[in-house]
Amino acid sequence: MQRRNVAEMLITAISLAVAAVPEGLPAIVTMVLGLSVSRMVKVNTIVKRLPSVETLGCVSVVCSDKTGTLTQNRMTVTKCYTDGKICEPKRLNRRKDRYFLEGYALCNDASIRGERIGDPTELALLDMAAGFEIQRERLEESFPRTQEIAFDSERKMMTTLHRGEKENVSYTKGSPDEILERSAFLLEGGGRIPMTPEKRREIDQVIHAFTGEALRVLALGMRNPASGLKENGLTFIGFVGMADPIRPEAEDAVQEFYRAGVKTVMITGDRIDTAFAIAKELHIASEENECISGEELMEMTDEMLAEKIKKVRVFAHVSPEHKVRIVAACKKTERLLR
Numbered sequence: 001m002q003r004r005n006v007a008e009m010l011i012t013a014i015s016l017a018v019a020a021v022p023e024g025l026p027a028i029v030t031m032v033l034g035l036s037v038s039r040m041v042k043v044n045t046i047v048k049r050l051p052s053v054e055t056l057g058c059v060s061v062v063c064s065d066k067t068g069t070l071t072q073n074r075m076t077v078t079k080c081y082t083d084g085k086i087c088e089p090k091r092l093n094r095r096k097d098r099y100f101l102e103g104y105a106l107c108n109d110a111s112i113r114g115e116r117i118g119d120p121t122e123l124a125l126l127d128m129a130a131g132f133e134i135q136r137e138r139l140e141e142s143f144p145r146t147q148e149i150a151f152d153s154e155r156k157m158m159t160t161l162h163r164g165e166k167e168n169v170s171y172t173k174g175s176p177d178e179i180l181e182r183s184a185f186l187l188e189g190g191g192r193i194p195m196t197p198e199k200r201r202e203i204d205q206v207i208h209a210f211t212g213e214a215l216r217v218l219a220l221g222m223r224n225p226a227s228g229l230k231e232n233g234l235t236f237i238g239f240v241g242m243a244d245p246i247r248p249e250a251e252d253a254v255q256e257f258y259r260a261g262v263k264t265v266m267i268t269g270d271r272i273d274t275a276f277a278i279a280k281e282l283h284i285a286s287e288e289n290e291c292i293s294g295e296e297l298m299e300m301t302d303e304m305l306a307e308k309i310k311k312v313r314v315f316a317h318v319s320p321e322h323k324v325r326i327v328a329a330c331k332k333t334e335r336l337l338r
Contacts, residue, residue: 082238211273
């Protein structure tokens with residue numbers, strides 16, 4: 001009736017007859033999943049377990065990290081704020097901005113001597129210092145590290161204590177919010193002045209300007225002289241703004257998910273301003289009310305989060321335990337929608 005090729009119709013009829021037998025179902029399913037695995041290999045994805053392909057086909061929400069997943073994780077310092085001024089890294093002064101440059105080099109675990117080893121964020125800071133012939137290993141010969149508090153995702157800071165010729169000095173780098181909150185003084189005009197509410201607001205406005213340009217902000221504080229590893233009563237030195245280019249394929253991937261009916265949710269430890277700027281560029285979010293911070297998340301019950309998550313596309317300034325809650329809320333919401 002359909003005027004198709006007789007041989008083709010014969011093969012189709014036999015296939016349907018075989019498939020109609022219940023015992024043939026496992027074989028058919030295995031064949032289909034096997035073909036799916038072959039297709040995945042062609043796009044450079046290896047699947048070890050066949051059922052995983054079926055699971056992937058049922059995905060309705062993708063929770064993605066930002067740094068290194070949606071972005072290239074190739075940090076470059078593009079802007080600096082110190083001594084009350086915004087400037088490009090090359091405009092810094094080796095003598096005048098000594099604490100700024102040396103602090104980022106000393107409070108650092110990466111290395112660019114020979115092979116580049118370390119976190120891309122710290123490598124970017126060493127690259128900035130290297131522009132002024134400052135090398136961490138050589139600097140530590142004069143200011144050896146005696147103690148340290150490693151970076152922690154909850155504290156969002158790292159502190160190192162160094163022995164100087166006359167007195168010890170400690171440097172603390174991390175989230176601008178955390179450093180600013182712990183700062184009692186400000187380095188400005190070559191001297192240390194008290195940190196006032198007006199200065200805090202002024203600095204916070206500059207931070208918002210940096211993050212609004214999708215820059216990752218990392219602040220620096222110090223204690224000089226330092227009697228030990230203390231992270232309060234700091235002298236605020238300044239902060240850097242680092243650019244992390246978006247992966248060329250990320251935007252297309254987000255759009256493909258959208259056309260397939262899959263929602264993309266971005267989760268990051270960066271400030272909400274930075275996260276929204278990246279999300280907007282990738283078309284993950286279009287309005288600021290689609291973003292919530294880790295602080296807001298902590299005040300929500302699981303029920304409130306499950307309801308809120310229907311409209312949220314960006315979670316910013318979150319810690320690892322928050323990610324577990326977010327995924328659990330996504331699963332609960334999807335089950336209810338079914």
